[in-house]
Amino acid sequence: MKVDRKTQLDSEIPTASMPDIIFMLLIFFMVTTVLREYSGLPISLPKAKRIEKLKSKRHTSHIWVSKEGLVSIEDKLYSSEGVRHVMYEKRVADPQLVVSLKADERSKMGLISDIHTELRKADALKLNYSSKTAVD
Amino acid sequence: MARKRRFKGGEIPTSSMADIAFLLLIFFLVTTTIDMDKGLGMVLPAEGEELEINKKNILNCLINSTGNVLLGGEAVEVRNLAKKVRQKLVENDKLIISVKAHGASNYMDYVKVIDQLKQANATRISIAESN
Numbered sequence: 443m444k445v446d447r448k449t450q451l452d453s454e455i456p457t458a459s460m461p462d463i464i465f466m467l468l469i470f471f472m473v474t475t476v477l478r479e480y481s482g483l484p485i486s487l488p489k490a491k492r493i494e495k496l497k498s499k500r501h502t503s504h505i506w507v508s509k510e511g512l513v514s515i516e517d518k519l520y521s522s523e524g525v526r527h528v529m530y531e532k533r534v535a536d537p538q539l540v541v542s543l544k545a546d547e548r549s550k551m552g553l554i555s556d557i558h559t560e561l562r563k564a565d566a567l568k569l570n571y572s573s574k575t576a577v578d
Numbered sequence: 579m580a581r582k583r584r585f586k587g588g589e590i591p592t593s594s595m596a597d598i599a600f601l602l603l604i605f606f607l608v609t610t611t612i613d614m615d616k617g618l619g620m621v622l623p624a625e626g627e628e629l630e631i632n633k634k635n636i637l638n639c640l641i642n643s644t645g646n647v648l649l650g651g652e653a654v655e656v657r658n659l660a661k662k663v664r665q666k667l668v669e670n671d672k673l674i675i676s677v678k679a680h681g682a683s684n685y686m687d688y689v690k691v692i693d694q695l696k697q698a699n700a701t702r703i704s705i706a707e708s709n
């Protein structure tokens with residue numbers, strides 16, 4: 443016996459929960475967005491080929507070195523001796539600390555070497571020479 | 579003539595809610611920057627950690643103030659450094675490369691040398707203090 447189907451199935455995507463989904467995405471992006479905390483010094487980074495990515499931002503601390511010989515950490519200027527105290531405190535607070543050295547390609551090695559010495563004294567031994575990818 | 583105003587249900591229109599949310603979403607999508615820090619990794623030796631090393635296992639790499647490189651007593655062009663170091667590492671796999679830069683040399687030259695050493699898969703790199 444043939445039965446007539448009276449109700450027609452309407453096949454539409456429910457749009458009522460659409461704003462909720464979008465809001466979820468929105469909140470995700472809002473939470474993950476990190477506004478830049480420190481601006482650093484104007485520098486042009488050197489180029490290298492064998493570069494590694496730094497694993498996490500949380501364990502990274504930057505040292506900016508400009509070509510004039512200014513050393514800046516978190517937007518404060520330091521002498522090369524002052525680096526030791528700042529980095530020592532950071533090292534104590536975070537044993538996994540990686541120092542990212544953002545030095546201008548024209549800065550002098552004498553200063554970089556001083557920073558090496560200070561970092562060794564501060565026991566912040568994991569160093570990363572921040573550089574751009576070199577293109578052949 | 580006064581007209582009676584009929585009360586309409588005071589509801590916020592929700593149909594455009596999705597559009598507003600989309601707009602905000604796109605704004606945050608655009609402003610999010612995922613810039614990863616990248617560079618040459620290096621582990622410095624701890625303070626006071628000085629070892630006596632056999633002279634045979636040390637390869638000196640000197641950088642002068644004009645950016646020229648002297649590898650074990652002979653002048654080498656920076657771009658050929660990786661090749662030379664690789665050869666030396668085949669001869670002696672215990673080789674430690676000691677990089678010493680002149681105080682007035684540029685950081686760029688130093689990074690180039692370190693990069694070349696990394697390309698030669700040299701794992702034992704020592705940084706001598708420059709003066």
